[in-house]
Amino acid sequence: MTQSALSKRLLDEYAAVSDSLPTDVVSAERRQEAIQALAARGLPTTREENWRYTNLRPLERARFAPVAAAAAAAAPTVIPAGLDLPSTLTGFARFTFVDGTFAPELSSEHAQAGSTVRNLRRAPESSARRQGSTAGTRPLTAPSGCPEASLALLNEAFATDTALISVRGGTDAPQRVELVFVAVAGADVGASYPRIQVALDPDSRLILVERHVSAGSGASFVNSSVSVDIGRGAHLTHYRLQRAGARSAWLDTLTAVLAADGRYSLLTINTGGLSARSTTQVQMAGPGAELILSAAALGDRQQTQDHFALVEHIAPRARTDQTFRGIASGRARVAFNGKITVREAAAGTDSRQSLRGLLAGPAAEIDVRPQLEIYTDDVRCSHGATAGKLDDSMLFYLLSRGLSPEVAQRLLKWAFLEDVVSKIELPELRRQIEHDLAGQMADAASLKELL
Amino acid sequence: MSETENRLESLLARRYKHGFVTDIDADTVPPGLDEDVVRLISRKKGEPAFLTEWRLKALRHWLTMSEPHWSHTSYPPIDYQAISYYSAPKAKSDGPKSLDEVDPKLLETYEKLGVPLHERARLAGVAVDAVFDSVSVATTFKERLNEAGVVFCPFSEAVQRHPELLERYLGTVVPFTDNFFASLNSAVFSDGSFVHVPKGVRCPMELSTYFRINAAKTGQFERTLIIADEGAYVSYLEGCTAPMRDENQLHAAVVELVALEDAFIKYSTVQNWYPGDAEGKGGIYNFVTKRGECRGRNSHISWTQVETGSAITWKYPSCILRGDGSSGEFYSVATVNNRQQADTGTKMIHIGRDTRSTIISKGISAGHGQNTYRGLVKVLPSAHGARNFTQCDSLLMGGKCGAHTFPYVEVKNPSATVEHEASTSKISDDQLFYCLSRGISEEDAVNLIVSGFCKTVFKELPMEFAVEAQNLLAVSLEGAVG
């Protein structure tokens, strides 16, 4: 389908459902602006520099109208029988969204004094005002209007609900929140639009676990959008675990802004989806801000795992530490494009990037792009990138100790991800993830004793 | 319309008005580009039909293309129909009559470079007679080359003497469809160098265009083709050390290298086209396509470049590693100062088994200069056992300059190993202080540290060029510190 035909279909689909879209989630005006901006710009194509590794074919086939609009607008969410959700984490309040709509029966709230978590849909308008939340009605566009955030516009236009988290300062113990997004319906029925807004007041703390899973083996179309606002001295630890169904398209945009001395530890693990793409844009807006961005991706069969991470330093003395580990098996493509921009005012910037891809399949592909764009001299920036097979000397070492080639290879693959997995600070979550990864690597048996 | 834009246009126009039409009527083509112009160029050079046709195909293709803007540079739009595409050498009367008429700053630069006096005059375009002197020098070399069976001649001469080689190799590495500037070059190229080293021959001397390009003063659209037959060896030097006073010119050259089985080609460039003045006025737009193909088994192509000149540089000397066991290298120093912009790097395309590539890039940014490394390492599914190592470091001098690193690593063979490392930092205060505490002046200390930073690249250059490159670096970074 040509770009213009696609844009036209986008507009048509929007026009058909726009009246049914909830205005308490996104106002009609903002929806209108978003869809117009997106149609004018066009949906991304692989001819664009920062989309060249993405599998964008699902965009051509997808129905953009949300699942919720396809069903009767007020119909209750259908929870599929036998839905297997990840086990809950101790001390975490869980909020579950099915096809982009809040599912209270799958959620478990723990009262936490220091924060407000709610979904916007059906939330009384007055409560949003009472909380004085800054996140409530803020548009989800990128800090500097970057074209790569275009899929956030798609979410803005069609969103059916928003998970709204605001954290107040003054308590030492971090707030703990878990969001679970379940995709059920196939892309032929409609799209699902997970949407999160997180705002941390100065000096507040939050640990956020965000999961994306599928129910059943349907080919879903998920387009998520996350906006993060980290106040002065606030700390956010954010785990994003994407385990969408094997035939799903999972497209995602996250934008974050860090104020002075804010700290953002963002760890993503992408294993699911036929076509997965994460766009992460972080702006280091305050002096002394710190970003630790760690990402792991596993691709097998025909999967495409693509991650574009743009970090923009506009304030002095901020620090970015970026780690990527990707394994491509089968015919999969695993790509990571990490760009760090240091503006003139960002003196004293310190950034490190370590991007490594492992080729583990005869027709697999690894693409890594560590990019630096620097406009001032008082910086210390470095990056390293590798793509290749397992290290021969490590392999031989293990063989020389009697391990079989299969076990040795699995062990080294496992170790390869360790730079990311070891950064998970919650033991309970780490165990879950390790089990998931072991399962993903199809060798749970031999690795179990490791765990 | 911006001032620069105005100036570019007026320069282009001026050349039309005062340069060629009045002085050398017979060799003048009016500004603009169409099939008639291309046919005219081809006819004037007495080219065989296949070449005329090739140029025309290139033109037709070029007309369907639009100028690329993905590079990290900015410049006013170029009006390609305002350029005159065939320019005979300037008449003697056109240049300055003696050294007294040459910009003293330019002469000062030559003095610093250690260029001998008669050379300085020649480089400044003064004494045309001196050029004839060195042409005769070149002739003595030619005899030695003839004995070895090496062909080294201007491209237009090769068209007459070796049309079969041209027909076989021209455009096989850089096809006329390759990119906007390469297509333009294919349609209108003026002259350039042609080298053929026959089977098993080690070229008995370094080949150099150091004199010829400057002397001929053609060179907006040169085309160079170097073929090293099986087991041949050739080292080729290209010196573009001809500052061009105030002219603001588009320079869109194409260089093609073909290395057959076991052949070895080393191509070194020291580029110091006029970079424009401190405010960014004038200077060359250096939009060049350079590519070599390691066609045969165990062939080797090595690019070394020292880029200190030009207002804008856009070039990616690349290697297509097709032959099994072939290897490619790219060693680069690029400096930008004042308002210079450079977007340069390489592409290493691994196709054959056990192919190897090495990329060492050193970028130095000063003043308001913007320096970009852009490189692609691509390993295709067929390139079993391919290996690449890339190191690219940037040095920043002053808070107004920029250093950018945009590598692409794309690997489709699971037995390949690709490693990329890069660092960006300002010149080390500790190193600077150490030198100062030993009584070395700040300027000397900076030069010392910078040449240390570039050492791994300089050592790839032939001796006399290495010295020149070091001096050039010092000159081009003048005023960057303190």
Place this chain on the structure above:
Amino acid sequence: MLKIDNLHVKVDGKEILQGLTLEIPSGEVHAVMGPNGSGKSTLANVLAGRPGYEITAGSVTFQGRDLLALAPEERAREGVFLGFQYPVEIPGVNNVYLLKAAVNAARKHRGLEEVDAFEFLTLVREKMRLMRMEESMLSRGVNEGFSGGEKKRNEILQMLVLEPRLAILDETDSGLDIDALKIVANGVNTLRSPARSLVLVTHYQRLLDYIVPDHVHVLVKGRIARSGDKSLALELERRGYDWVTGEAA
């Protein structure tokens, strides 16, 4: 135990071992010495089955079996142990996990049950005390961030736990200070037994003060140029390798 006959080995097309013949009976300790580039490490690596070595002629028999026909892991399970000259760091692979996996691989090969976790740890702790290693080194990645001396001690620890029939120690003494050398030597000596053979590949005689060999061989240009008892090592120390290389030339 081990019989090497007329072994020729090429590395990158260059012949490094040029007809090496050597027999090591059970229970003996043999030192293989030689100048740099004489082929000592090549010999060690070939015996362990490292890829990249082309065997052009000759044979190696280990306990009556064709050693060269076995994959590296099979050799290990049969009881061949290589102590690496430069042990590789493997971040992310737990040191104790590797040990346990190695022990179990060998046990399974012999048709034995997997080792009991508690007994195993008790054994490892005991051996670590012998090697004067911090217990924290167990939970770290294999050799990750270890100093040169720690890596060598870790090699010997693995050997003590695996109890090989034939151990080849490649320059295990290099990079060790005198205290570490004594610890390593002590560890090696505890393993000496009539059922076990040891090959010490070394450049210097120093190690042999602490692990006294039954035989000393001097390797020059890929062949054994001279063999003798431990006094040969002392003579070499005194007269230098030129003495033998001069003769061999």
